Amino acid sequence: MAVDPGMVDTILGTFRGMARELKEAGNDSDDARECFSALETMERLALEMDDLGAYSTKLSVDGLFTDFSTAYGRALASNSSVDGDSSDDQLMANTLKSYEDALNDLKSKPSAAHLVPVLQEVVDKGKSGLSYPLFLKECEEKGLFLGLDSPRVGPTIQYDIYCARISFRPVDRELYERQLEAYQDLVNRSAFGYPDPVEWEITRQKLEWEYEPRQILWKAIEDRWDRMLDMVQDWVDSFCSFAPHDERWCGMGGVNSRAQTMKNIQRTQECEPGMLQVREEIFQEYFDLSWNDIFIHPTFLNQQENGLLWYSDQAIDFIREVHEIMHPGARPDSDMISRAEKQHNSKAYVRQDRATAEAMTPMPFPEFLNTIEWA
Structure with missing residues (x-):
C-alpha cells in the first residue's frame, strides 16, 4: 500500500x-x-x-x-x-x-x-x-x-484521536494521546516551533512499539470470547425448530441438502460443547481468563457500554445460563429451547442500542481541521 x-x-x-x-x-x-x-x-x-x-x-x-x-x-x-x-x-x-x-x-x-x-x-x-x-x-x-x-503532524494526530474516540478503541486512543503529548513537547523544546524530524520519528516509533503488544492482546482476547459466545448461542439454537432452515446449518442445495443440513445440526449438538471446553482451556492458559472473567473484562465492557456488542444484555444473560448446562452429551430442556425459539423469533438477541455506522464514520479530515486549533 x-x-x-x-x-x-x-x-x-x-x-x-x-x-x-x-x-x-x-x-x-x-x-x-x-x-x-x-x-x-x-x-x-x-x-x-x-x-x-x-x-x-x-x-x-x-x-x-x-x-x-x-x-x-x-x-x-x-x-x-x-x-x-x-x-x-x-x-x-x-x-x-x-x-x-x-x-x-x-x-x-x-x-x-x-x-x-x-x-x-x-x-x-x-x-x-x-x-x-x-x-x-x-x-x-x-x-x-x-x-x-519538519512533519506537521499535530492535526493528523488529533484526527487519529478523534477517530479512535468515535470508534471506541481505547488503547489506540491512549497511544495517539501519548503521541500528541510527545509531539507537543518536541514543538515546545524547539527554538523555531518545529520538531526535528529524526527525533520525532524515533519518538513515534518508540510509542508504537510500546503499544503494539497491548493492541494485539486486546484484539486477541476480543476475538476469542466473541467466538465462544457464538458457540453457546449456536448450540442451544441447534435444538430449535427453526434450525433446519437457518443459514448456520443449511446445506448447499441439491438432492442431499436436507441430509447435509441435519448432519450439520447434529455436529453442532454433539461437538460444540467439547470444542468450547477446549477453547476455554486455551483462553485460560493464554490469557489467564476464565469464562466468567469475560463479562468483567475491559474488552467486553467497552463493547457492551458503547453499543458495539451484537448481543443484547438479555441474550448475554441467557447465554451465561445455557453455558452452565452445556457439556458433552447434554441437551437443553424444553423450557430452555422454548425460550431460545422465542428470543430468535422476536430478535430479542440483537442489541437495540447498537452504535450506528453513521455515528462511527469520521468526518473528512478537511472538515475536522475547522474544528481544532492547529496554526
Missing part, C-alpha cells in the same frame, strides 16, 4: 515542477541528472511506504530535499542560457516561482491547510526583495527550511 497520492502530490509537487523546468530547458548536466535521481528516489519511496509521517521523515533524514535543492541550484547556475551576473536573480526567481506554485497547490487542497503557514512565510520572505543568498540565510536562521522539512 502506497502513501496517499494526494499528500505525495503536495510534498513532491514543487520538486516535480522544478525537474520539469530543467527537462524543458534541455538541461542535461550532471547536476540536473542528480535532481532527477533524487526525485525518482522520492517517488519510489512513496510507492514502497504507507505512512505519511514516516515517509516525510525518511525524505528529510536521507537528505533528499537538500540534495535535490542543492543540485537544482547548481544545474540552473550551469545553464548556458543564464547570464553569470544575473544567476542569483534567476535562482531567486525560479525558486520563488516553485514555492509559489507549491503554495497555490496546497491552498487548493483543504486537507493540506495545516501545511500552508510555513510555506507562506517562505514565499513572503522571497518577495521581500532579498537577494538569493540573503533569502537562503534568512530562511535558515529563522528555521523556515526546518519548518518545511
Whole structure:
C-alpha cells in the first residue's frame, strides 16, 4: 500500500515542477541528472511506504530535499542560457516561482491547510526583495527550511484521536494521546516551533512499539470470547425448530441438502460443547481468563457500554445460563429451547442500542481541521 497520492502530490509537487523546468530547458548536466535521481528516489519511496509521517521523515533524514535543492541550484547556475551576473536573480526567481506554485497547490487542497503557514512565510520572505543568498540565510536562521522539512503532524494526530474516540478503541486512543503529548513537547523544546524530524520519528516509533503488544492482546482476547459466545448461542439454537432452515446449518442445495443440513445440526449438538471446553482451556492458559472473567473484562465492557456488542444484555444473560448446562452429551430442556425459539423469533438477541455506522464514520479530515486549533 502506497502513501496517499494526494499528500505525495503536495510534498513532491514543487520538486516535480522544478525537474520539469530543467527537462524543458534541455538541461542535461550532471547536476540536473542528480535532481532527477533524487526525485525518482522520492517517488519510489512513496510507492514502497504507507505512512505519511514516516515517509516525510525518511525524505528529510536521507537528505533528499537538500540534495535535490542543492543540485537544482547548481544545474540552473550551469545553464548556458543564464547570464553569470544575473544567476542569483534567476535562482531567486525560479525558486520563488516553485514555492509559489507549491503554495497555490496546497491552498487548493483543504486537507493540506495545516501545511500552508510555513510555506507562506517562505514565499513572503522571497518577495521581500532579498537577494538569493540573503533569502537562503534568512530562511535558515529563522528555521523556515526546518519548518518545511519538519512533519506537521499535530492535526493528523488529533484526527487519529478523534477517530479512535468515535470508534471506541481505547488503547489506540491512549497511544495517539501519548503521541500528541510527545509531539507537543518536541514543538515546545524547539527554538523555531518545529520538531526535528529524526527525533520525532524515533519518538513515534518508540510509542508504537510500546503499544503494539497491548493492541494485539486486546484484539486477541476480543476475538476469542466473541467466538465462544457464538458457540453457546449456536448450540442451544441447534435444538430449535427453526434450525433446519437457518443459514448456520443449511446445506448447499441439491438432492442431499436436507441430509447435509441435519448432519450439520447434529455436529453442532454433539461437538460444540467439547470444542468450547477446549477453547476455554486455551483462553485460560493464554490469557489467564476464565469464562466468567469475560463479562468483567475491559474488552467486553467497552463493547457492551458503547453499543458495539451484537448481543443484547438479555441474550448475554441467557447465554451465561445455557453455558452452565452445556457439556458433552447434554441437551437443553424444553423450557430452555422454548425460550431460545422465542428470543430468535422476536430478535430479542440483537442489541437495540447498537452504535450506528453513521455515528462511527469520521468526518473528512478537511472538515475536522475547522474544528481544532492547529496554526
